[in-house]
Amino acid sequence: MATELEFSISALTAPARRHIRVFQVHQFLDRFAMGLTVAVVALALTDRGMDLFQISLLFGIYSITTMAMELPFGGLADSIGRKPVFLAAVVASLISLALFLSTREFYVLALSFAFIGFGRALRSGTLDAWFVETFKAVAPNVDVQPALAKAQWANAMGLAVGAVLGGILPDLFGPAAERLGFSPYDLSYAASMALMLGVFVYTLRVIVEKPRPLNLQALKQGFVSVPLVIKDAGLLALRHPALSVLLAALALFLMATNPVEVIWPTHAKPMLDEGYANSLIGVLTAAYFFSIAFGASLSPRISRIFKRRHATTLAAAFAGLAVVQIALALQGGIIGFVVVFILYSVCLGITETPASSILHRCVEDHQRSTMLSLRSLMQQLGGALGMVFAGAVAEIYSTPTAWMIGAVFLFVAVFLISVLARRLAAEVE
Secondary structure (H helix, E strand, O other), X not given: OOOOOOOOHHHOOHHHHHHHHHHHHHHHHHHHHHHHHHOOHHHHHHHOOOOHHHHHHHHHHHHHHHHHXXXXXXXXXXXXXXXXXXXXXXXXXXXXXXXXXXXXXXXXXXXXXXXXXXXXXXXXXXXXXXXXXXXXXXXXXXXXXXXXXXXXXXXXHHHHHHHHHHHHHHHHHHHHHHHOOOOOOHHHHHHHHHHHHHHHHHHHHHOOOXXXXXXXXXXXXXXXXXXXXXXXXXXXXHHOHHHHHHHHHHHHHHHHHHHHHHHHHHHHHHHOOOOOHHHHHHHHHHHHHHHHHHHHHHHHHHHHHOOOOHHHHHHHHHHHHHHHHHHHHOOOOHHHHHHHHHHHHHHHHHHHHHHHXXXXXXOOHHHHHHHHHHHHHHHHHHHHHHHHHHHHHHHHOOHHHHHHHHHHHHHHHHHHHHHHHHHHHHHHO
């Protein structure tokens, strides 16, 4: 039997090695297509005449659509197959991109963002499950975690490379696009659309899955069971006060941080020379992804400093993040902004592991899926509310003011997690 320590590509069978390569390429291409727009989406919306409040509303529509669709579609891939559901997600992404390129109207853009949320809900748990199941079939008794790590590396690289290229395209070819009557940012969206078509063809031809019978009853049951899932998850949280506190803190966390993650390019761009502003935004977006990954890798070391008391670690991480968010809002020059933004991204990465550890400690196996669904719902709701609130404040006052007020949500989350830390410590005693 191979263990995680003994895992090596050379020791795997040829089908297992090919399976890893296929999934790595797939993840790279899919995230590359997404990354092309992620660096410029806020700038593209500003270029289309949207103010910060409208931009916030659009991202709120995305979050609410994802939240509403993720639960009913959660079991669809298990019923009709991972591949067809993922292909449907790609089609939703293509429709979103086509709508975005076709309009400058808020209501059409709102429909575009709804399709983005729909696509994300469909993507959730599709080909990842296919990869794990197929890997176990072609490499029995081999730990799948190192193989997943390779796929996650390809995922991160796709986002980073896409973000850089998505920022460079408007700077390099923007003037030519404007002479033809297009927005410079349309280039990044058109490139994303072309690559997404490539993802569709690659999935159709290379991803192999045994066909499953179409089960429309599964889709109907998915929607019917949503109120029951929410009810069960809510009752579970109420019966376990620690979970209620954690979920409330995570919602506040997203209320504070989501506006920073979305609208920082509109704040940073005026600090830059117009000739290379979009390129630097793309590079900084790539640095953002890498910094989060670096922060996640630091999390176990920081947890050891706090003697593996995950709630205490999370409270400290939230407190540090609140201070850094205020510092970010106070930056008036690009050098200071870049330094603080990278530190902010590292802090974001640090928060993920302790939060997940607390949640999994508080639930049993038969409750885990239900609670993960509720966590996703609470975080999407917090992110949507935070975006709408911050957008309104930024439009009336300024973006830094919105970020500093948002930091108050983080301090409230610190208080809640501190209460949780004392509760968990008392349970151990």
